[in-house]
Amino acid sequence: MAWSSARFDGWDVLGKSTCAVLLCAAAALAGCSKSDNSSTSSSSTGSASEAASAPASAPVANAAGGKTKIGFSVSTLNNAFFVGLKAGVEKGAKEQGFDLVQTNANGDAQQQVNDAINLLSQGVTALVLNPIDSKAIIPAVEKANAMNIPVFTLDRGSDGGKVTSFVASDNVALGQTAAKWIADQLTKRYGSAKGNVVDLIGLVGTTAATDREKGFSDEIAKYPDIKVVARQEGAFDQEKSLNAMTNILQKYPQIDAVFGANDDNTVGAEKAIDNAGRYKPLDDKQHILVIGADGTAQALSAIRAGKQDATISQNPIQMAAKSLQFVADYTAKKDVPANYAWPTLLIDKSNIDSDATKKYGLWSEEVKQ
Template sequence: MAWNSERFDRWSKVGASTGALVFCAAAALNGCSKSETSTTASTDAGASAAASAAPAAAADAGGGKVKVGFSVSTLNNAFFVGLKSGVEKGAKAQGFELVQTNANGDAQQQVNDAINLLSQGVTALVLNPIDSKAIIPAVEKANAMGIPVFTLDRGSDGGKVTSFVASDNVALGATGAKWIADQLTKRYGSAKGNVVDLIGLVGTTAATDREKGFSDEIAKYPDIKVVARQEGAFDQEKSLNAMTNILQKYPQIDAVFGANDDNTVGAEKAIDNAGRYKPLGDKDHIMIIGADGTAQALSAIRAGKQDATISQNPIEMSAKALSFIADYSAKKPVPANYAWPTLLVDKSNIDSDETRKYGLWSEQVSQ
């Protein structure tokens, strides 16, 4: 299967070859909300071509070394551990000083952390927002101080953001809906059946965009009925509870779209608990597709509990964002929006050369 190439005009196109995608093991991580400071230099022989071209100690426009502040939403999810790993990789490749905070899922704490980073003299601020509205005061504070803001994976609904790097989440949601329609057509001869939509964390741009993409695409198939839409909140426990209730109400369910792989893992546990698991190929098998490409999802695909995931690559995506900070510091143009490509992974291609080249990022990180 090819990389998802659907992109809206607002996204810059991705032109890097798969051969330029390289990976590093994650450093030991902790989940505290206190700042962590590290100074790094671009001596990593495995850095990407763009990163390796950067000077050993990148300078800001005023001639001093670039000091980047990074606020991650949480480290209780492997995807965000991957983002952290990629930011560290990018900072090392670019020769940046890096100061990090972990908001532990608390939107107000994240605003406080971001403002604290600004007070430490950072020359660029990277945010992975918990809530796209709640983060606005931090973005506006940076704007008032003349400090560029770069958002990663999730955006901000206000203030000026210099560059937003993420997957095209609208296209991702549409890919999930189209996959379900195709599988139902194979099962029934036409696109029909009952589908469950487990929405992501309300208030995040990723959840909003994935839901838009999924809903708009699935609406093209009038005989597919979305019998339930509930928030799974990118959380396994909440998704398990939501899916448990849905299974009790609906005796016939053909497919589940999970806005991320934590949603799908929760749904899989609920299906198992209800005694409704049937193996792939069985006429009563509940088809499940998620997003992100987490280690649990890959294991579930190999075990036949999950059909597919639309994988991202948070390590390379966030390293790319750090390269844009280097460009900005060198007074080079940077894209306002940049989409990293996704890859639909199922049992047929999970161990393929294509998938290995794209990168099973979850094998590169540890929590």
């Protein structure tokens, strides 16, 4: 299932309008990888099927006649966002009355394939994957397909095999939002959209990084006087982003803004700016504007402290729980959407403590890493 932003063109569960309202409101208000045998159970919430975009084929019955066993493979738990995904999967499994078997691939793509195949051998009736690499995960997806076990991908997709449902934010739109925000801020500073920008790319090989980069690059190109002076992989990693930004700062004496593909990228960039003695307060014209994504606790703290200007938050807990609802719907022979976009929210100092932001959910305050 190759990823394309066009896949979100018809989503209507939380929908484009809801996402737009959230973004506009924000603008206006400004592990070893062995199995983690985590078995959870409770009575089902009986969630209704949402608007369907793809008919479900016949679900696999639970041969044991007991609770439905779900396998879940997370890419890593070294990042708070994925800790949030894990919490959301556990929450959803409890709500739906599933038995849950989990593995943590610890950032190793081949280990994740091995883990997924091991989960399949344990008699799971559905497989939920948060892939490290969209190409490397294909053998696991194809193995599940051959066994007639439905695959659900979460936050990151697969470039091959049949995936029943993919739940994620619209990452192309996320990148576009970041580029528009930078252009707006530079227009306020200089009277027109101009300046030098750094683009710290996410982890190459993931659909999230690819789509955010596409959205950002395509949108920023609409402003001919904004020059992307450096475009380098931060890999969704603070240390790599710190090193990358340190080198960039040494090369370029004038930098106006930084887009970090996630908040680990931005926190790394902020540390580099501090270390170079180039931090200036938000209201200073020499302040380097920084915008990231995900809404991590470190990013929220940095926004409150004036070190980071904004983040485009997701909600991995709710996103993951929604994926488990779709597993339940599919098992109940209901239709599920092939692609489902969870809305994002732009958070800055003006709205970080607002009712709208609280309603959306500061997920990182619920997660203990």
